[in-house]
Amino acid sequence: NAGVMQNPRHLVRRRGQEARLRCSPMKGHSHVYWYRQLPEEGLKFMVYLQKENIIDESGMPKERFSAEFPKEGPSILRIQQVVRGDSAAYFCASSPRSTSGSRFSYNEQFFGPGTRLTVL
Amino acid sequence: GQNIDQPTEMTATEGAIVQINCTYQTSGFNGLFWYQQHAGEAPTFLSYNVLDGLEEKGRFSSFLSRSKGYSYLLLKELQMKDSASYLCAVKGGAAGNKLTFGGGTRVLVKP
Numbered sequence: 001n002a003g004v005m006q007n008p009r010h011l012v013r014r015r016g017q018e019a020r021l022r023c024s025p026m027k028g029h030s031h032v033y034w035y036r037q038l039p040e041e042g043l044k045f046m047v048y049l050q051k052e053n054i055i056d057e058s059g060m061p062k063e064r065f066s067a068e069f070p071k072e073g074p075s076i077l078r079i080q081q082v083v084r085g086d087s088a089a090y091f092c093a094s095s096p097r098s099t100s101g102s103r104f105s106y107n108e109q110f111f112g113p114g115t116r117l118t119v120l
Numbered sequence: 121g122q123n124i125d126q127p128t129e130m131t132a133t134e135g136a137i138v139q140i141n142c143t144y145q146t147s148g149f150n151g152l153f154w155y156q157q158h159a160g161e162a163p164t165f166l167s168y169n170v171l172d173g174l175e176e177k178g179r180f181s182s183f184l185s186r187s188k189g190y191s192y193l194l195l196k197e198l199q200m201k202d203s204a205s206y207l208c209a210v211k212g213g214a215a216g217n218k219l220t221f222g223g224g225t226r227v228l229v230k231p
């Protein structure tokens with residue numbers, strides 16, 4: 001009964017390199033969310049995906065960042081030409097389906113352990 | 121836009137009660153969540169409110185007033201292991217699913 005899996009757990013990159021972060025949702029979950037947490041700050045929403053579709057990318061920086069959730073395989077958050085300001089913890093969450101916000105069906109988002117990206 | 125406010129830090133004594141307040145202003149509302157996050161770990165779900173009123177779950181309770189844009193998390197019989205950050209998050213957004221988090225409240229439980 002695996003939870004949300006993320007790998008790698010720690011990633012070190014030099015400025016200008018590419019970072020690829022992977023997220024495998026919980027079994028049966030078709031919705032994936034990526035959040036970024038800078039040191040000593042709260043989580044900031046980045047992107048919400050369903051299989052093969054980006055639903056909401058309002059939190060994604062306009063450049064260098066992209067995300068996908070293919071039909072097969074994990075969701076990937078890709079950061080090109082990393083800079084020191086990209087150093088953060090990146091959390092992935094998954095939920096089974098969309099919600100209308102009913103009292104008994106809230107479809108909480110389950111978080112993975114995070115990938116801690118350090119840019120040297 | 122979304123704006124979520126909660127205190128930065130609170131200190132309490134083991135066995136006591138602590139109340140963490142959260143106020144929000146959002147363009148869409150699909151429920152309010154409380155998460156607990158220990159340092160260096162993932163957030164874990166504590167509670168969910170979408171209707172006004174109090175939800176009780178063991179030592180933790182959460183209250184919501186939608187008209188006031190206000191929620192609180194109540195932690196009773198504090199234990200040392202409750203030392204953590206507590207995150208208030210509002211669900212909403214264009215697709216209705218994204219969570220907007222407050223900055224988190226760091227609770228320190230002292231013996």
